[in-house]
Amino acid sequence: MRIVDVCAFYAPRGGGVKTYVDRKLAAGPAHGHEIVVVAPGDEDRTEIRGPHARIEYLAAPRFPFDRAYRYFPDQEMIHAALDRLRPDMVEASSPWRTAEAVASWRGSAPRALMMHADPLAAYAYRWFGQVASREAIDRGFDWFWRHLRRLDARYDLVVSPSRSLAERLAEGGLQQVVTNPLGITPGEFSPMRRDPALRARLLERCGLGPDATLLLGIGRHAPEKRWPMVVDACMAAGYERPVGLVLVGDGRERAKVVRHVGENPHVLMLAPITDRPALAGLMASADALIHGCEAETFCLVAAEARASGLPLIAPDRGGASDQARDSGGEVYRSADAGSAAQAILRFLDRGVERLGAEARARASATRTLDAHFADLFVRYESLVSAARRAA
Secondary structure (H helix, E strand, C coil): CEEEEECCCCCCCCCHHHHHHHHHHHHHHHCCCEEEEEEEECCCEEEEEECCEEEEEEECCECCCCCCCECCCCHHHHHHHHHHHCCCEEEECCCCHHHHHHHHCCCCCCEEEECCCCHHHHHHHHHHCCCCCHHHHHHHCHHHHHHHHHHHHHCCEEEECCHHHHHHHHHCCCCCEEECCCCECCCCCCHHHCCHHHHHHHHHHCCCCCCCEEEEEECCCCHHHCHHHHHHHHHHHHCCCCEEEEEECCCCCHHHHHHHHCCCCCEEEECCCCCHHHHHHHHHHCCEEECCCCCCCCCHHHHHHHHCCCCEEEECCCHHHHHHHHCCCEEECCCCHHHHHHHHHHHHHHCHHHHHHHHHHHHHHCCEHHHHHHHHHHHHHHHHHHHHHHC
């Protein structure tokens, strides 16, 4: 079957969405399907990825809030592309205008909405969570829930990459939700890449000896990632036990994070690491991954950490929380530095070496993107078969 993914947030230098789409372009043909990704670009052009995989870029303006991305300016260009491509199955990868455009297309192909984003958690819960309960915020943003329910009624499938998001969508009245967790690219991350000498060097750069605990944080410097809170938690735990923190990333809030770290010698900030083997070696050489964002739909970096043999310390909401619980790690109250500090101390009290050994033993069981796509394509085949019988 021909699967067309209308992907508004694919960009050549993008992050998690790019990783996901690039793997889909390889996985689809391996399962006997053709994959066509429709993405906004600087010009109309086609990028061939294989005999049955390609990206169709449509000339589109730059996204005003992030110049790395572009956006589809109207529904008509999406409808024209779908009319030309004649898909058997259509995906929308954003719950906003792209989802509306795919829903209103007059073609007969079944369609799926991929929840790669969680706007309420990323924005509304973060903005108003200190002054209102989640239930009150949901009532205030009922217009968004009505929007999701309208999409749900027009789609055959709403795919959630984590249990926590799926449960919240179901509580909000959506009826087509299925949970299909994402996963990692196989073969990149492994406990075999652990390097005790690298760990010792990083702790030394944090002003600590090899008996200290090395925590790792990886991600964009953006408000929803809550790196200042993570820094505060590590500093608080560090008053009782020696803890070093390595932060890897960059972004528009980098200056704010740098100011927050200040002169703390136990926090080391590194630029983004684009060399995947080097990143895998760094991840395998830490003692645990600590995460601050409760708005992750899946949290790829948490899955990569699990595949590297790291225990997880994560907020109690969002995709990272699912993975922390499944991995035997620790969770804390979202957006609460004091609770995060206590989670770090609980992790230390349980035994860093023991928990690390257990995490390394479980690492090979980490879900892969290939398993995600295998499950997804089975669902798509069922929907397409039913549509053909009905026709």
